[in-house]
Amino acid sequence: xxxxxxxxxxxxxxxxxxxxxxxxxxxxxxxxxxxxxxxxxxxxxxxxxxxxxxxxxxxxxxxxxxxxxxxxxxxxxxxxxxxxxxxxxxxxxxxxxxxxxxxxxxxxxxxxxxxxxxxxxxxxxxxxxxxxxxxxxxxxxx
Numbered sequence: 001x002x003x004x005x006x007x008x009x010x011x012x013x014x015x016x017x018x019x020x021x022x023x024x025x026x027x028x029x030x031x032x033x034x035x036x037x038x039x040x041x042x043x044x045x046x047x048x049x050x051x052x053x054x055x056x057x058x059x060x061x062x063x064x065x066x067x068x069x070x071x072x073x074x075x076x077x078x079x080x081x082x083x084x085x086x087x088x089x090x091x092x093x094x095x096x097x098x099x100x101x102x103x104x105x106x107x108x109x110x111x112x113x114x115x116x117x118x119x120x121x122x123x124x125x126x127x128x129x130x131x132x133x134x135x136x137x138x139x140x141x142x
Contacts, residue, residue: 009070017061025054034123041124043112 005012018025028035028050041049060080067073100121107113107121116124 005070011068011070011073012065014062014065017065018058021057021061025057028053028057037120037123041112 005016012020028038030038035050038049038053043049043052047055064073064076064080067076100118104118104121113121113124
């Protein structure tokens with residue numbers, strides 16, 4: 001069915017998108033050590049960072065499929081890819097910074113960072129700041 005939708009440029013349904021992305025939802029594309037660390041970090045609502053990522057990814061898929069045409073879905077996913085690539089570049093640049101103090105101002109007031117030692121900040125920055133704090137300064141998963 002998805003092959004026909006792709007061939008005839010028909011928009012994906014939420015079910016189609018979730019089926020296509022099911023491997024990424026079950027096993028997010030993260031380095032092994034980041035996967036383990038994110039499963040153990042739990043927010044104040046009791047949701048692990050890994051589960052939060054899954055919820056956000058699922059919400060992004062739903063937002064994508066809310067577009068009514070294939071062309072609009074394509075434009076939306078390309079925009080999302082470019083946004084994520086931009087934040088990935090920020091992450092790479094921050095990893096090259098000698099100290100996390102170089103970008104600490106970006107996470108001022110974020111409870112998760114305030115409670116965590118600076119040695120784990122680069123991982124937190126990559127996984128959670130990119131997803132949430134950049135657009136909503138300070139609003140990590142709750």
